[in-house]
Amino acid sequence: MRIQRKNFLIGLAVISLMFFGCNTKDTKPPSENTIPDSQREVSKAQPMDVNELPLKDDKTLYANQDPTSLIYFYITITGGSEEDQTNHTFEEVNSYKNLQGMNNVQKIKTEIIFQVGDQYGPLPGEVGYGALASNATLNVRGRTSTDYPQKSYRIDLFDNAGLWRGQRAIAINKHPGDPTRLRNMLYFTLLQDIPDTTSLRTQFVNVFIKDQIAGEKDFTDYGLFTQVELPNGRYLRNHGLSREGNLYKANLNEFFRYEDKIRLATDPLYDLSEFDDILEPKTGENHKKIIEMLDAINDYSIPIEDTITRYFDINNLTSYIAYNILMANPDSNAQNYLLYSPVNSSKWYYLFWDGDGCLSYYEDKLLKNVWTEADWEHGVSGYWGVVLFNRMLRVKAYRDALKEKVELLRGIITPERIAAEIAKYRTVVDQFTKRMPDKINLQVTLEDLDRIYENMPNDTEIAYQRFLSSLEKPMPFYMDPVESDGKEISLSWAEAYDFNAEFIYYDVQIAKDWSFAPNTIVYESLDQLPSNTIVPMLPPGNYYWRIIARNESGKTQIPFDQVATDSGLHQGMRRFIVLENGKVENPL
Template identity: 35%
Template sequence: MGSKPTSEENSAKGLPGNDSPTHITSKSPDLKESRAIYELDKSDGLHIMYVTILKSGSSKNKPVFSFSEMNNTSGRMPDNEADPQVEVIIQEGDETGPVKGGIGFNEKTANATLEIRGNTSRAANQKSYKIKLNNKAGLWQEHKILNLNKHAFELSRVRNKLSFDYLKLIPNMSSLRTHFVQLKVKDLTTTVPAKEFVDYGLYTDIEQPDKTFLKYHGLDPNGNLYKANNFLFQRYPDVLVEANDPRYNKSEFEKILKINASENHTKFLHMLDEVNDTSKNINDIVDTYFNRDNFLTWMATNILLDNTDTINQNYMLYSPSNSETWYFLPWDYDGGWDWYGQGPKETKLRASWGNGIANYWDSLLQRRFFKDPANVKQLNEKIEELSKIITKERTQSFLNSYHPIVTKFVNNAPDINTLPAGGISFFENEYKRLVNVPELKKKDYYKSLENPMPIFLGVPEIKDNVTTFYWDQSFDLQGDELSYDFQLSKDPQFTKIVAEQPGLKIVHHAVSGLTKGTYYWRVSIKDSKGNTQIPFDDYTDVSNNIYYGMLEYIVN
């Protein structure tokens, strides 16, 4: 952040002419997934699962951690401590109870464990759960782990399922099986054990990406499968190391990339070294270590479905054991389909750079790759290609099939209790709004291409009572000339300007004689056509108001 750009990053090129070749070719084979597994799913199906809490779990600092205590937590456990689990019996049934032939029927002892899942969703009143089946339970829907998502902050309840139902139709990409699940819970660990099951309402189960997933999707269970937790294709040489390296710390490694299959990291680290070697042509690197069409398909899908939270997380990297090729696989679209448009609270959380290529500019791979205008043109073509699959008519068809199930629950407790003001009317309006999202996001994407790319503000330096403010050099996809407008203020609203300088061609500015106090500074990037951009940085005040494109600066 705020580092000096490389010579490669400084080079801007003009857009190619119409006669430039843009056909997407990949030296590596396309992703070969067996899609027969999806034929087992029905978009309008509902599974009813009965869960009996048999025994309280334990955590590192607490010998007994009850189910009710788990549901009262609002964040991750401290010091990388594993989430506590409770032992449960899980049974599949119908509206009358567990049914013969279903998983866990007539079971009297635990056949699974249950724990809280998710990140921000832990702060919700209604939790999401991960249920791990033990060996005697076997598999349910060909997977061993049920990820039950409550979608507490996703007001349509269907963004994830809609996305993965679409991904089943998109070539050179995988999907994850999803199911609507009604969860009923009976807690026997309370002071007065429950006698009846309590309805916890509607959940969406999503398939766990692991070796079992690879096997049943016709992929290689002996290959590599990483889930990005905080990964921007940076090298992190002291953390991302071989498993036999004395420095290897799996828990630290997994803060960046969760290891879901093989723990042999050799070819992954080699690929990462190549991506970070800016002396080498990025097109050669992509064509050697990735499938270009898969990469562009993943990017285009995220843009059309507006899944912006895929910069450093919510995706997977997969490589078969007999291949050097890496494929992007999807994970979690709960924040897609214009999640930020749900209401005024959510709208304030979206920065102006959060559209299109600019949204990914902090990732080294995308930043290098899309500095070649021919690659931008290929992304445009991929977006047009997928727009023939992701249509308003098909979206409406999916939504129509889900609607009877979802409305059954949002009209009743406990799910109706999480709807905002307006209740069921709000839900219906939000639900209908999804139909137009891909078309609108395609328009936003093309508009965003005209803007300069976002940057990071650097660390100011003081010498002889002169403060010099630094920032990164921006980049323009059309090669337009750029300038920078600098401002320094005593308030984050910038009504008390202390210093300003428009039209800078350099990436620093000096201010003399600043007295003790708190300041706020920002840089606006402008191209020769008047298109603007702000930095990635933001400042949050004590009232949790977010101000994008600026930083606080304190003079002691």
């Protein structure tokens, strides 16, 4: 037995030597197996700095968007509790107004059953199907639009209601000032192809509402709405942006410092409602970054090139201005946009919001709209009142970048494409504009509406020509309050700026009437170079004064100032009153 065991062990040792002997290379030290670095090295992209990231949208979100489709919302007003102030009827909800200048206005909310369906009713598998209890709240949204008989609404789904297309907050906009009912759809659809921006998902919706509290048994057809994606924290996540980033909606922001309102949340004088007047926070109240950026913009010891390089993306800035210029969307300088900054980044990006006033040149002329824009609102001069753009546009390299972007976008949003988009949308819109309740609220005849549709595509070319013209004109400026020492009247104004550094001359007139008819003019000084003048004392009474700036090339510009009378809004002038004691008042 010993011999057999010995032979077995010897055999096992031989087999082991044979096995390991075949793998002698693997037993060598690692240093002897290493391939030279020069042969192993691969090409690796350098990691991008967070502040170098361009603004990119997730285009897959729009893959299934069909602007010719129509969905149906069914809203049952159920009312909530007095404790959370949601026990309101639909009539009470609609009584809400929040016009410009109104402060601390509390929203009027009610609880609802929100259901999504088709023309026959709620659909199985959709949000709210079979719901018997409230699953959301409803309130009127907007500011200027709250003064119209047809309202826009916001729906906030409860947590247990799920999401609709990845959204919990749902905006349905009536666009009462837009008789075409399709401008916002057009604005955000075209925006999807603009570089260095993000867009918003949009959808035509037929809304039916039943006020159960008021005893209604049937759903009432409230016509056509445009559902527009709300930019909020969930929007950032859905579009592949920084969920924890800063996001503000501009209510009236011209990028001044606003020290009395824009404060840290830890400041004892911090007031969220006053902060909201300028910028409405959408993702928390850590305002350190926005304050740092506003400080830099208003610090004229820092070159604007340094400030823009640190805090902004020039491609995003030029896309924002260029697109709104070509879409003739002037109400985009101090409001109707959002500011977004990714987490751990110093950069701020413009996000677009609200285009229902775009491409309305022909419409305003046709309808003789009293709110037709001042001449300075077209082209680059429309952004001159914003500190950021005022400083930016003084730099030729930035103006050249803007001109280049305008030319690029002009090849994307052509009149032909706009006309084709309008034709598609009308397959949905026309069925509503020709029947109640939208038909009676259009404030335009159907014949005029057809003319507007036909001429809208041409507005982008008009806007382009006005852009080119604006580069040759002096920039608008502000007039100062009138002063008097009882013996003389002093007029002064800020100097107009000219991109070509031409001399600027000023024509000054004072009249007894805003029309400045020849028989009403009481003082005139033409072709003067100084931005001030002394006027002999005038008799007590009401007066209007205006300035016209003219450069050496003969291009003219008016001030930002305006006067409102019963006859409408009059641009480029101010009013003052000479009292019996010789003092002067400057009413708004």
